[in-house]
Amino acid sequence: MIFKRKQKVVENLAEANENAIFNKETEGLSQGQIVFRRFIRHKAAMISVFVLFSLIMIVFTSSGIKIGPFSISGWWPYKFDQLLDLRKEGCPPEIVGCPTLDMMPSIIDGTSMGLGVHPFGQDDIGHDYFAMVMRGAQRSILVMLVIGFLGGSIGIVVGSISGYFRGWVDALLMRLTDFVITIPTIVIGSVVGYHFGNLGVGFLAFYLGIFAWTGLSRLVRGEFLKLREMEFVDAARVAGASNRRIIFKHILPNAVGIIIVSITLLMSGAILLETALSYLGFGVVAPDVSLGSLISQFQDSFTIRPWLFWWPGLFIITIALSINFIGDGLRDAFDPRQRRRLSKKDKAASRDQAKIAAASN
């Protein structure tokens, strides 16, 4: 019995010590710094940031960027629509255009590591598949960013206005949101993509973005309805702040966590939406390529040329997965209840301290 009670005392003290560790860590830091520290401690999120960043760098530098009159040529020698001779050497019999990417160092399989001529192989008529996948990934990422930006900004504006002003403004905007929500995204995407897809990927992304804001606006509205009743908003109003100032300087910063998280989710959904539409033939259309259209184009060649199927799929998964993990890391970082799990060393240290303290009592 006494032992048990003592055990309890030790546990309580250990908990207090753990709290002290947390408090010490956040002492004198601004909210932004705390969030940033929590975020960089999230291992999966940090790995994802690294992976996503390197992937974007490779994708955009290899095939070059062309924005209006400016164009930067990439370091990859082939273009995605350039017809080349099908390569036969090094491939299994009866198969041409196999990938030359060699990930094994020479110690294991005798040939040195390297990209080779066509690292991802060639498609059935001789296009360099690396260039195609890079081009496709570029299109998909572009669509994703535009949807994230457009959907995010419209969602924030609509949500904050209707949540802040309430009344008839709210009723009107929320009915509008309902109208758009009722139409399944893929329906909008198909209608839009079918008729605007051929105008280029920019138009597609723009029109998809116009319809992608509904979920976010509801979320922001809910946040605003909650926050506008808080004391700090009253304080700002009494101090004579204008509506615009209250919305943008006082309420929005408090809702930024939930907004950033749902924008990352919006973006990972967007890349899947774009690829699905392109797969159905309503998204990016030939001669341009996207990751989805590549899969759609080559799904039947899985048994003979599996690489044509694997690479775009792996790119979609890598992009969506890293964005999901970044979103998860951000959610943990912004969550005030979320605490870092103490390492075993910290826990042991706090327990030891507690034991010493209990013993000395």
Next chain:
Amino acid sequence: MFAYIVRRLGIIVVTLFGSSFILYNLAALSGDPLEGLRTSQDPNVKQQIIALTRQLQLDLPPPIRYFYWLKGILGGLVGDINFGMTRTGQPVIDQIALAVPTTLRLVSAATVLAIVFGISIGIITALRQYSRFDYAMTFVSFLLFSLPIFWVAVLLKEYLAIQFNDFLGEPTITPQWIFFASVFSGIFWAAIISGSRARVFAIFGIAGTSTAALLSYLSATKWFANPGFGPIVLFGLAVGIAFGVTYISTGLGNSAALKSALAMAVITLILYYPNQWLFGVSNKKLVYLLMIIALFVVSGLVPMLFSKIDRGPIIRTSILSAFLMGFLTVVDKLMQTWKPYMETDAVYFRPVPTIGQVNPLLEPGNFWINFLDILVHLFLPTTALLLISFAGYVRFSRGTLLEVLSQDYIRTARAKGLTERTVIMRHAFRNTMIPLTTIMVVDVMSVIGGAIITERIFGWIGMGTLFNQAIGSFDLNLLMGVFLLTGFLGVSANLVADLLYSTLDPRVRSGAGKK
């Protein structure tokens, strides 16, 4: 409450009106339905253009055409609903009536399975928070979130259909596969049950060896070529179900519940041969219906023998076990049908299809073979849809259960000295289900969206196919018909979710609270 529902229904009507107007004009203004004809070389193309213009009323501006369409729909108020004609001149409503059952068949199995598996795994991960199993499942569910369904589908076709068919041609499992499967099952069970290090290793050993032994036995006896339980194995499984259901439902301490569940297992064994005979009789519909009724009556009455007080939970346990045992009996019957099914000319030892909703070459007439055929065709699309929506349930139920477990009433329940099982199943799990119900209802909508792609990949002809066809051929009436149905499903799903939420959770008063 009534006024609230009426108001919500009013809002639904307004919403559907608004969104159908948006969609109609969007679709009408974004392209030219006569495009194909204009470039055609046909000599009488002029007449065709004129005919089509008249048929589709293309001489009117889209907003006015919309109201003509709406007039047809509003005819439903006086019992004369008119969805219009498709471009090829068939009534839209007939097309939809054909497509709806297909889509329902596709969606329902996937949804039910996703809910059952997703919630179970989600609860286990929440109870084992920050364990390796939790991290592994978090990773898996993020991976599933990021998978494009059409990509998964191609992989499923290759590995689950083509290579599985190859395996069934020569149903022996290679030692490597037995090894991998045993290690996997060992790790899986050890991670779920967990405990001290010695216990984890013991569980790993037991699960691993028993999997290896089972698989070797099945492989050696070529069980996969002619599967089936037989009465003895079926009885063993039924006893397992009896213990499992009793444990979750009332706890093994309740001997009356355990006795009545075990009685169900004995009845399952006794009825094994009579059931086989009943499965074969000619007047199937009536007999099967009677069998289902008998199942519920028997399982509802037997517990009366074992207990006079507190019968509710005991009857619940008994009915649940009897239902699962009945399910197993049906599975056993289906397994017995497997060999004859494989041997039919239409199938000829390649049972798992990659495409289609039924095997058109199969002769109709044999209920069980045709039933098995439908199930086998559901296998791949259901798996694909399941993989996609499973992750959402895992994440959501994990999050909700963790939230619930940190509430004060859970602490109170523990402080009262209730067993952990009671705290989890009765206090925590029930409260977790409240927000989950609302998610389930809304999720049906996104599954229907997913079905658009799935139908295309697996060659099913359902709502998704109609929709693709409508957009591709610029068929506005068909598009609006499909949309009206899915849109109505969507908004009413939302209403049902809200109503369920307020019925299940007395803290939420819909209607009263909102205004």
